[in-house]
Amino acid sequence: MIELLDRDRRVVSAIKSSSDGYYIVPAVAQGRYHLRVAPEQLKQFDLIDPGERDITILPDGKFINGVDFLLSRNPAGTVSDLPRDEPHDKK
Secondary structure, three states: OEEEEOOOOOEEEEEOOOOOOOOOOOOOOOEEEEEEEOHHHHHHOOEOOOOOEEEEEOOOOOOOOOOOOOOOEOOOOOOOOOOOOOOOOOO
């Protein structure tokens, strides 16, 4: 899941990528935005956060392409920067 965030880092849109990683963010007004992989996805699949990408949508509405994310798993034994849910012992 890819998230488009506004300048205040509020999620404007959430987009699913295809199996090859291709995604389209439709109907975006001109302005400056950030793209990121959804934190929940990173946590769920134990992936390293590749960071946000800054993009600018121009008034001409041209498509932006080539905004890629290289995803990799956390090496065994390391702790992600994202908080994890700890299992609770039932008593």
